[in-house]
Amino acid sequence: MFYPQVALRTFQNAAVLTEAYFADPFPITRAVLANQIAALSDAATALADGDGDAAFSALVGVIAQPWKISEAATVYLNRTYNQPYQDLLFPIVTVAPFVNLVAAAGVALKDVVEAAMTIDVIGLVNAIVDIPARILDGFLNGGYFEHSPGLVSPYDPQEWTLPGPLALLTDFIQGTAESIAPWSSTAPPIPEQSATDDDEESPTAVGDVPTVALEAGDAVTDGSAREPAEPEREDDVAAGDDDEDHPAAPVTDRGEPEQSDTGEQTVRAD
Known part of the structure; x- marks a missing residue:
């Protein structure tokens, strides 16, 4: 009997399709509702701010969201199926189950004929029942044709099997949902914090700038970098004090110091 095999194949294919759909269930509905909620939020915000035009525009957006589905579907179809040989995908997938139906009927009749030709009574009965x-x-x-899908056939890239109508419909629904543009808010943007506010928050950093500029200006005006003065050594300071208390004796032309009446040496002129 062929019925258990048919039931098993159908269940396996349906399970794959169900998993693929519920991985992202009701995508179009969720996308439309998300946009409508965002538009209602903008309308409430505009009413609170007293902006009637923005509120009316947002409410129109809420009502118009379902009509965005057709636009998104067109965008998805143009992006996906306007490629080489992709324009034939829908017609082929649509008629494939009916073509396989006819082919399967031909296989069933072939089994009946073969059982009758071999005088296999049991085989003939099974063939007729199947x-x-x-x-x-x-x-x-x-x-029943190579790479030809049935109604619930999933896409199988390893076997090069085309997706069936239900698998293609699932892909179309999810692709259309992705093509629905998210709601563009009509609320006015929040102004950014100005640079003046930043300056008021950090007065110390701003106050340091003129001081640095003045010091740099002094260096440029002098024309050269000033070298720091070396500190006087204690020995030099002490020597300076002794010179003031005891001035050096005058020297004569011959280089001999002259002695004064007080016992000090003076210079004798020739």
Whole structure:
């Protein structure tokens, strides 16, 4: 009997499709609701600020959000299916289950003929009973033509199997939701903090600037960098004091010191 095999294949394919859809369930509805909530928030903010025009614009956006779905769908289709050979994907996937249905019916009739030709009574009975199962398997799961999908066939890149209509519909729904532009807020932007406020918060840092400029100006005016004066040594200071108390004796032309009446030496002129 072929019915258990049909049931198993159908269940496996349906499980893959269900997992793919509920990985991001109701994406279009969630995108529209998110935009409507954001628009309502802008409308409430505008009313609180007394901006009637902005509030009216936001309310119009709330009402118009469902009509954005068609625009998003067009954007998604243009981006995805306006590529080489992609324009044939929808027609092929749409008719593939019916083509597989016909092919499966042909396989079922072939089994009946073969059982009758071999005079296999049991095989003939099974083949006749399995005709509906074969036809149903072709329509739901496909595969009676190479790489041809059925209604619930998931996309299988390893087998190069095209996605079935339900798998393609899931991809279309999720892609359309991603193409819905998020709500652009109509509320006025919050002004940024000015530089004056920053200056008032840090007066010390600003006050240091003129001092540095004045010191730099002095260095430029002098024309050269001033070297720091060396501190006087204690020996030099002491020697200076002795010179003031005891001045040096005058020297004659011959280099001999002259002695004065007081006992000091003076210079004798020739």
